[in-house]
Amino acid sequence: MTTNLATEANETFSTLLNAEPATLAVLGAGAWGSALAELAGHNGHQIQMWSRRLGNTLEEVVDGVDLIVSAISMKGVAATAAKLQEIGIPEHVPIVTATKGLDPESTRTPSQIWEADFPDHPIVVLSGPNLSAEIDRHLPAATVVASSDPAAAEAVQKVFASGLLRVYTSNDPIGTELGGTLKNVIAIASGVCDGLELGINAKSALLTRALTEIIRIGTHLGGQTETFFGLSGLGDMLATCNSALSRNYRVGYGLAQGKTLEGVLEELGSTAEGVNTTNVLIEIANREKIPTPISRQVYRLLNNKITPQQAVEALMERDLKAEFCDIF
Template identity: 75%
Template sequence: MSSPPKVLAILGAGAWGSALAGLARYKGHQVRIWSPSLGNSIEEVVADVDLVLSAVSMPGVSPTSTQIQSIKLKENIPIVTATKGLDTETTFTPSQIWSSRCSDHPIVVLSGPNLSKEIEQELPATTVVASEDINAAKIVQQVFSSKRFRVYTSSDPVGTELGGTLKNVMAIAAGVCDGLHLGMNAKAGLLTRALPEIIRIGTHLGGQTETFFGLSGLGDMLTTCSSDLSRNYRVGYGLAQGKTLEQVLSDLGSTAEGVNTTNVLIEIARREQINVPISGQVYRLLNNQISPQEAVEALMERDLKPEFSEKTIPPKL
């Protein structure tokens, strides 16, 4: 049974925010969009809405949530975060930032294999909405579910969010693999080893193992690591073609969250002593410490061992 039409405020007018706005309008909901680039008032946009959805870039999460904190929203309305990244200053995820600023509202994470360009083309897609407040997740599920966008619920917001965040690092590695024309054998090996690395990090930080085998983990990784619609994939591909990171980002003309995520992830891995061999080589590549070819060689030359015997040790970078 579909929910009655609601009034939504979508924060962020980029490709992802616009795609989500289109999905909400397709269901008959009224959508208001706010962005600093639009020059409109965030207070007016969120006034009396039934749901707030944040699709701002990672650097915008903290200032935007601070603005919302000072505004009196309707009581107990869900705040949905659709941003994938890690905060440079705190190493927090977007939902952790929103929870710290708006603790009197249920926070819902929306994440899945969702290329915004395909959604704008009205191609079918699936996603996950996750919250500790499962009723809030179900509200968001009803708002966005349609015949072209299937929405599943989860009670694991941490795992759902980290799956979508960490796969951006692996997408850079996958882009390098394809940019060097290493073939499908090499890429299959990379992605197969990438998943346990994501699980190792994600479960250490509080996510549930099974979540990473779902749409917001494995599903999102397969999509992002296989499509040139993925900005993070294109970063790795461009670096493998001999471009500098600055050139690649200039060519993209938009944010590739995996670059910042990699740097913050290595800070977390060092602090928590989590073994992250693939992420470690991506970090070295992004910080001009190693060439794409050397990164591949470093991964291929790791110590021989059984397939399932990873130990948690500090990454050597």
């Protein structure tokens, strides 16, 4: 039985690694899921998409596929993984998670949920500075695919790499995932900074100190320091903290203009994962005793405890210290 599974896994990886046409199940038909489907389709792969609004079933979509790509929102990850457990999928099929967020019930990342439910499957994290609106316009971009299974990461790299997307591999899935997740909190803070017209000096200071904070949190939770200086850390933060294409940036910008959180989210008409991520992150920080000064002010702002102006004042009035006293 084990030999057969290993043979099947090798056959699947051979198909993907040799850039032969493969069949992908893309779960989530939103902007990001559609962009990933477009990128894989550009390379000649067959795409089977699923979402609740498409009217098809998970059973139909995952039947006979070579790769499963999850691009569903954070709130749907646990339920979808549980449903796939009921359906059953061959053990050799890799699962790619492209969701950026933290589960409010368990405080786990998406990859940790998939790994717990599918311990015998290769799990690959895909994350980077990838604004879906720019992907749709076929503008060049780069991303990272990370896994503890090097062959699985390389296989996924081959599936998505093209003249439209440069794909790098990594052996740090949790760091890659946390970089893309935590930067959504900082994007809200960045939106506030621009919304208040605080200037380039203030924003440069914010992003630099935010990177220190992300490294502190990420390494505490198991990520590698260098990962947060890469595409899925610093790269993703630069993209989302400087563009109105980022929903999280727009949340912060709207709050700085005096709008309510409910009003901003209604205007967006889609999920801003940074809102939920902020609340879960502070729960984790409290539990693990991790200093998170910037994220904590974002949390207080989102929960109507302070105004945007008061958040800025709170950060400016912190105790004086050496710059590199608290990176780790």
